[in-house]
Amino acid sequence: MSKALINTFAKKLIAWHGVSGRSGLPWQNNRDPYAVWVSEIMLQQTQVATVLERYPRFMKRFPTVKKLAVADIDGVLAEWAGLGYYSRARNLHACAQAVVTDFAGKFPSDPLLLEQLKGIGRSTAGAIAAFAFHERAPILDANVKRILARLFAIEGAIQDKVVNDRLWALAKELLPTSPQDMPVYTQALMDFGATWCTARKPVCLTGEKKCPFIKECQANLSDQVLLLPQKTVKAKSPEFDCNMLLIRSGNSVLLQKRPSKAIWGSLWSLPESAWTPKAPADAGVHMSVKALFALTLPGEKSSAHMKLCKALEKIEEIKHVFTHRRLWMHIWQTSSVKELQFANPDLKWVSLSQLGRYGLPQPIKILLQGLSLARGDDLEN
Numbered sequence: 118m119s120k121a122l123i124n125t126f127a128k129k130l131i132a133w134h135g136v137s138g139r140s141g142l143p144w145q146n147n148r149d150p151y152a153v154w155v156s157e158i159m160l161q162q163t164q165v166a167t168v169l170e171r172y173p174r175f176m177k178r179f180p181t182v183k184k185l186a187v188a189d190i191d192g193v194l195a196e197w198a199g200l201g202y203y204s205r206a207r208n209l210h211a212c213a214q215a216v217v218t219d220f221a222g223k224f225p226s227d228p229l230l231l232e233q234l235k236g237i238g239r240s241t242a243g244a245i246a247a248f249a250f251h252e253r254a255p256i257l258d259a260n261v262k263r264i265l266a267r268l269f270a271i272e273g274a275i276q277d278k279v280v281n282d283r284l285w286a287l288a289k290e291l292l293p294t295s296p297q298d299m300p301v302y303t304q305a306l307m308d309f310g311a312t313w314c315t316a317r318k319p320v321c322l323t324g325e326k327k328c329p330f331i332k333e334c335q336a337n338l339s340d341q342v343l344l345l346p347q348k349t350v351k352a353k354s355p356e357f358d359c360n361m362l363l364i365r366s367g368n369s370v371l372l373q374k375r376p377s378k379a380i381w382g383s384l385w386s387l388p389e390s391a392w393t394p395k396a397p398a399d400a401g402v403h404m405s406v407k408a409l410f411a412l413t414l415p416g417e418k419s420s421a422h423m424k425l426c427k428a429l430e431k432i433e434e435i436k437h438v439f440t441h442r443r444l445w446m447h448i449w450q451t452s453s454v455k456e457l458q459f460a461n462p463d464l465k466w467v468s469l470s471q472l473g474r475y476g477l478p479q480p481i482k483i484l485l486q487g488l489s490l491a492r493g494d495d496l497e498n
C-alpha cells in the first residue's frame with residue numbers, strides 16, 4: 118500500500134475540489150445538523166437532480182427537527198411521495214422524535230451516538246459529524262468504496278466483511294489532519310466518486326480530464342479500473358403477482374393503510390391480495406367480486422356489500438420493479454352504490470380530489486391521479 122498516497126491523498130483531493138468539485142448545492146456549506154441530515158438521507162437513493170427539486174420543499178414544510186417530530190406521519194409520507202424507499206421517511210420521522218426526546222432537540226456530534234439513531238448508518242453518521250461538527254469521522258458509501266478499491270487495488274467482493282473492514286480502516290487513515298478541513302474533504306470525496314471516478318466512465322478511461330491520482334492509482338497502473346471494485350454476482354430478482362381492488366363510490370375510492378414494516382410501509386394503497394410467485398399466465402382473468410373481496414378484504418364478511426357492487430373489470434396490469442423483486446399488480450375495478458363500511462380501521466374512503474393529502478406508492482398514485490384527471494377533478498397537492 119502506497120504510504121506516499123496515504124499521506125498526500127486528502128491534500129490533493131481538497132485541491133481537486135477547489136477546481137472541479139460541485140458547488141452551489143442548497144445543502145452545502147451548512148452547519149445545521151438537521152439540514153445536513155435531511156439532505157444526506159434524501160441523497161441516499163435519489164438522484165441529485167431530484168433532490169435539488171424536493172429538498173427545498175421538504176425543508177420549507179419541516180424547517181426544524183422539532184417541526185418534523187410533531188408532524189403527522191401521513192403528512193411526512195405525502196411529502197416524500199415519489200422519492201421511493203419510504204422507510205427513509207418513516208425513519209426521518211422516528212429519528213426526529215428521538216432527537217427531541219433523548220437529546221433535547223439537538224443532534225449529538227459523536228458519530229457513534231448518531232449511528233444509534235434510526236435510519237442513520239455509519240457512513241451517514243460520519244457525513245453529519247464531518248459537515249456539521251467538523252469531526253474527523255470517515256464516510257464510506259458506495260462511491261467512496263469504489264474510489265478506495267481502485268486507488269489501492271483492493272480485491273475481494275466489497276460486500277465481504279473483511280474487505281469492508283479494510284476499506285473503513287483505510288477511509289480513516291486517509292482523513293485530513295485538521296478538523297477544519299473535514300467538510301470540504303468529505304464533500305470532495307463524494308463529488309470525486311459521483312463525477313470523476315464513476316463506475317462506468319472514470320475520467321482516466323475517457324481521456325477527457327486528467328485524474329490527480331493517475332500516477333498512483335493501482336487499478337489504473339495494473340489496467341483493472343473497470344474490474345474494481347469486485348462485486349458478488351446478483352441472483353435474478355424474484356417476481357410476484359398480486360390482485361388489487363379498486364372500488365369506487367361516487368367521487369371516492371377505498372384505500373387501505375399498509376403495515377409499517379411492509380414494503381411501502383404506512384403508505385395508503387388499494388386493498389390487495391397476498392403476493393404469490395408469478396404465474397406463467399394470468400390465472401385471475403375471470404376473477405369474481407366474491408373471490409376478490411375474500412382475497413383483499415379477508416374477515417370482512419362482505420357478502421351483503423358485494424351485492425351492492427358492479428361486476429369486476431380488469432383495468433390495468435402494472436409492473437413495478439423494486440431493488441430485489443418485481444411485482445405485477447393486477448388492478449380490478451368495481452363500483453358500489455354507496456360507501457360500504459368495514460370493520461378494519463385501516464380502510465378509509467378518500468375523495469379523489471384529496472389524494473394529495475395521503476402518502477401513496479408511486480404507481481398507485483399515478484393510477485389514481487389518472488382516474489381523477491379523467492373525471493376532471495381539481496387535485497390538491
Ligand code: SF4
Binds near residue numbers: 329
Ligand atoms: S485513475 Fe481512474 S480509477 Fe484511479 S482514481 Fe483516477 S479516475 Fe479513479
